[in-house]
Structure formats: structure tokens, C-alpha cells
Amino acid sequence: MRSICVVAVLAARTAAAHPPPPPEIAEDRVEWRETPAIVEWSTWLGFGVGAASTPATALARTTQPAPPEQHLAWTFSAGAEVTLPLTHAVRLGPWLGLAGLEPVAGAEVQITRAPAEVEMFFYRGEGVWTVRAGGGPEHATAAVAWGYRCPWRLWGPYTRATRYEIGARIVLAATRAYRDPQDWSATLGLEIEPVGAVRYLLGIKSWY
Numbered sequence: 273m274r275s276i277c278v279v280a281v282l283a284a285r286t287a288a289a290h291p292p293p294p295p296e297i298a299e300d301r302v303e304w305r306e307t308p309a310i311v312e313w314s315t316w317l318g319f320g321v322g323a324a325s326t327p328a329t330a331l332a333r334t335t336q337p338a339p340p341e342q343h344l345a346w347t348f349s350a351g352a353e354v355t356l357p358l359t360h361a362v363r364l365g366p367w368l369g370l371a372g373l374e375p376v377a378g379a380e381v382q383i384t385r386a387p388a389e390v391e392m393f394f395y396r397g398e399g400v401w402t403v404r405a406g407g408g409p410e411h412a413t414a415a416v417a418w419g420y421r422c423p424w425r426l427w428g429p430y431t432r433a434t435r436y437e438i439g440a441r442i443v444l445a446a447t448r449a450y451r452d453p454q455d456w457s458a459t460l461g462l463e464i465e466p467v468g469a470v471r472y473l474l475g476i477k478s479w480y
Contacts, residue, residue: 320461378406397422438468
């Protein structure tokens with residue numbers, strides 16, 4: 273319920289945000305989709321809510337193992353990702369981050385242009401599916417996400433070498449401990465590229 277309230281608050285703040293300033297050159301809404309960069313990268317801050325299971329504390333004078341304890345789980349994450357093109361719409365690359373206090377890393381596949389046009393935050397971007405897998409010292413982790421993205425530079429010309437991507441996505445994530453299958457979590461949450469979000473919410477025209 274709290275996550276729904278947070279999303280509602282973010283949506284409500286759209287009314288206080290301002291559309292991007294008009295470009296000095298003719299607006300180009302399609303060039304970046306037709307010419308994706310070789311290296312595309314982004315950062316994110318995320319939160320989620322769901323269910324978790326942890327091994328029960330052992331009780332004295334018992335011969336049977338105690339059942340695991342299940343409870344509500346809140347997760348917070350931060351990370352960065354880099355992708356390279358496999359095809360025009362499929363990208364592959366590494367990611368690294370923090371899941372709570374545990375460092376994690378792995379690989380991800382992105383399917384862009386899904387759909388090719390999604391208009392949010394006063395700008396026409398695209399939909400993107402992301403499938404991520406990896407782990408840290410104690411837990412394996414996997415996630416499936418869908419969201420909106422567009423380049424940091426809203427208008428061209430664009431370079432083919434590298435490009436920073438902004439946006440937001442809904443994420444279904446799961447973790448499991450390597451040593452104990454009873455130690456797991458499953459959450460639904462939101463990941464937001466933070467710098468572009470601040471630019472949009474505060475209407476900082478000098479950042480466009």
C-alpha cells in the first residue's frame with residue numbers, strides 16, 4: 273500500500289513539473305531511435321515491497337527444525353548499467369549496484385522499442401524490457417522490468433559513440449541465499465534514473 277502511495281505522489285508531482293524548454297534547433301523525436309549508440313549507460317535508485325522468508329531462530333530442546341519466518345519486506349537499491357548492441361533493438365551488458373548493503377553485480381539483456389513510442393514526462397521516449405541476473409557475496413538475484421526511457425539530451429544531433437539514458441521502470445525482483453533456500457525475497461517496485469528525475473521535477477532549464 274505504501275508503494276502505491278509513493279507512486280501516486282510521484283505522479284501528482286508531474287503537475288508541478290514543467291515541460292522541457294523548446295530546442296534551439298528543429299525538434300527531432302526519432303533520430304536517436306534510428307541510430308542507437310554503441311555504448312548506452314544509466315544509473316538508478318530503486319525501492320520495492322513484497323514478501324521475504326528468513327530461517328527461524330533455533331529453539332532449545334527441539335528436535336524438529338523450525339519453519340521459516342515470513343514477513344513483509346522493503347528493499348532499497350542503487351546501481352549503474354552499461355549495454356552494447358546485439359541487434360538494433362536488443363542490447364547486452366553488465367550492471368553493478370547495492371541491494372540494501374550487499375554489493376551485487378551481473379549481466380542484463382534489454383529489449384528496446386517495446387513499444388517504439390511511449391510519451392511520458394512531456395517527451396516521447398520508448399518502452400524497454402530489462403532482464404537482469406547476478407548476485408553478491410551471500411545472495412543470487414534476478415529481476416524483470418519494463419519502463420520508459422529516452423536520452424539525456426532530448427534533442428539531437430546525437431553521437432553514435434555513447435549515450436546516457438534516463439527514465440523509470442517497474443521492477444519485479446527476487447533474491448535467494450546461496451546456502452539456505454529458506455532465505456529469499458520477492459518484491460515489486462520502482463527504479464528511477466535520479467539526475468533526470470531531479471531535472472524534470474525542478475524544471476532546471478540549464479540542465480537541458
